[in-house]
Amino acid sequence: MPAAPLVVHVGLIGPGKVGSALLTQLRLAAPRLLRDCRLDLRLRAVSDSRHMWLDCDDEALNGRTHGAQTWRPAELDEFAAYVAGDGGAPAVLADCSASDLVADRYAGWLAAGIHVVTPNKRAVSGPLDRWLRIGAAAGASGARLHYEGTVGAGLPVVHTLRDLLDTGDELTGVEGMLSGTLAWLFNRYDGTLPFSALVRQAHALGYTEPDPRDDLSGVDVARKLVILAREAGIALSLEDVAIRGLVPAELSACDRETFMENLEALDAPMAALLAEARLAGGVLRHVARLDGRRASVGVEVVEPDHAFAHARLTDNVVRFATRRYCDNALVVQGPGAGPEVTAAAVFADLLRVAGAMGVKRCAC
Numbered sequence: 114m115p116a117a118p119l120v121v122h123v124g125l126i127g128p129g130k131v132g133s134a135l136l137t138q139l140r141l142a143a144p145r146l147l148r149d150c151r152l153d154l155r156l157r158a159v160s161d162s163r164h165m166w167l168d169c170d171d172e173a174l175n176g177r178t179h180g181a182q183t184w185r186p187a188e189l190d191e192f193a194a195y196v197a198g199d200g201g202a203p204a205v206l207a208d209c210s211a212s213d214l215v216a217d218r219y220a221g222w223l224a225a226g227i228h229v230v231t232p233n234k235r236a237v238s239g240p241l242d243r244w245l246r247i248g249a250a251a252g253a254s255g256a257r258l259h260y261e262g263t264v265g266a267g268l269p270v271v272h273t274l275r276d277l278l279d280t281g282d283e284l285t286g287v288e289g290m291l292s293g294t295l296a297w298l299f300n301r302y303d304g305t306l307p308f309s310a311l312v313r314q315a316h317a318l319g320y321t322e323p324d325p326r327d328d329l330s331g332v333d334v335a336r337k338l339v340i341l342a343r344e345a346g347i348a349l350s351l352e353d354v355a356i357r358g359l360v361p362a363e364l365s366a367c368d369r370e371t372f373m374e375n376l377e378a379l380d381a382p383m384a385a386l387l388a389e390a391r392l393a394g395g396v397l398r399h400v401a402r403l404d405g406r407r408a409s410v411g412v413e414v415v416e417p418d419h420a421f422a423h424a425r426l427t428d429n430v431v432r433f434a435t436r437r438y439c440d441n442a443l444v445v446q447g448p449g450a451g452p453e454v455t456a457a458a459v460f461a462d463l464l465r466v467a468g469a470m471g472v473k474r475c476a477c
């Protein structure tokens with residue numbers, strides 16, 4: 114007789130571009146996971162920044178969010194308690210927001226045994242004391258926190274580093290292109306269209322952060338370096354990263370709508386950078402480096418035959434130099450932004466949580 118399926122309660126926070134893609138992927142994969150893996154994923158609730166829907170356990174509702182029959186004002190702890198239910202089934206919260214307020218709750222949720230999977234970089238790259246509290250809470254309860262989607266979207270970056278370290282390797286440095294948005298922008302930017310028009314396209318394609326300034330300022334990439342450093346046991350913080358950004362000072366403090374309306378302010382400085390690169394016979398690329406505690410991100414002119422010059426579309430390139438990979442770095446490369454690939458990373462993290470509870474995922 115086949116084993117009884119493992120029921121897992123799922124709550125989704127942030128049904129935006131990534132969150133909506135995750136809802137679709139969950140719905141499509143559910144029958145196969147139940148049949149082949151004996152895993153019964155039940156979407157219990159969805160919350161955005163203002164509303165929450167706590168009656169998502171019927172099939173018709175699972176595919177929708179704003180069309181749901183009832184909603185109430187969002188309250189994150191009430192939401193988490195509803196997803197966890199009476200504790201009879203394990204609960205996983207998928208945080209697909211970019212919110213610090215949500216990250217503030219991780220420690221409490223993990224302490225209560227609720228697992229968290231997320232592409233939100235705030236917790237892992239945010240204040241070190243909060244990150245240490247989150248780690249301690251997970252350590253004490255055994256609840257899991259997975260965040261593969263935070264670096265490289267759907268690419269296997271965090272787990273690759275984790276596997277290297279857990280098998281006794283030592284990280285000596287990271288060099289790479291860690292922004293899908295900036296990779297796409299610099300691949301497309303040849304002066305034909307103004308830079309601002311390309312930023313609007315990247316936003317519409319779902320590559321940028323909710324506020325594209327996070328990408329353009331270099332802060333999003335700096336967060337990724339902090340995440341990789343912390344994974345390797347280096348207590349790096351955002352303030353330690355030397356960042357050369359692209360956001361004009363007069364647009365750094367306004368609200369997001371005002372920034373988007375005034376994007377043309379980027380055009381003249383970017384045209385000057387492009388001209389500089391052409392004069393030097395190179396191309397513009399956004400490059401991140403981590404060497405011990407020294408971390409930097411910014412636009413550089415690279416030679417046309419440099420590996421970074423050949424990356425395409427939203428390609429991220431992550432070069433891990435380690436004690437084992439010392440003559441030739443281990444390279445992870447591929448699309449580094451986009452709702453679908455990112456949602457798949459969150460989904461795979463969710464399956465890792467289920468795998469740790471005995472759900473069989475191998476093909477044998």
Ligand SMILES: NC(=O)c1ccc[n+]([C@@H]2O[C@H](COP(=O)([O-])OP(=O)(O)OC[C@H]3O[C@@H](n4cnc5c(N)ncnc54)[C@H](O)[C@@H]3O)[C@@H](O)[C@H]2O)c1
Nearest residue numbers: 127128129130131161162210211212232233323450451455
């Ligand atoms: N888009 C990508 O390619 C990509 C790649 C990797 C990682 N990410 C990360 O995925 C996350 C989501 O990105 P997105 O492009 O889907 O953004 P989005 O703006 O489309 O969606 C964000 C969602 O979060 C919700 N939200 C905001 N604050 C909230 C709160 N306090 N409580 C509950 N919900 C809240 C919003 O209502 C919205 O539904 C971000 O953390 C981003 O860094 C995105």
Ligand SMILES: N[C@@H](CCO)C(=O)O
Nearest residue numbers: 292293294321322450
């Ligand atoms: N906005 C981010 C998404 C992936 O974290 C990027 O373009 O790289």
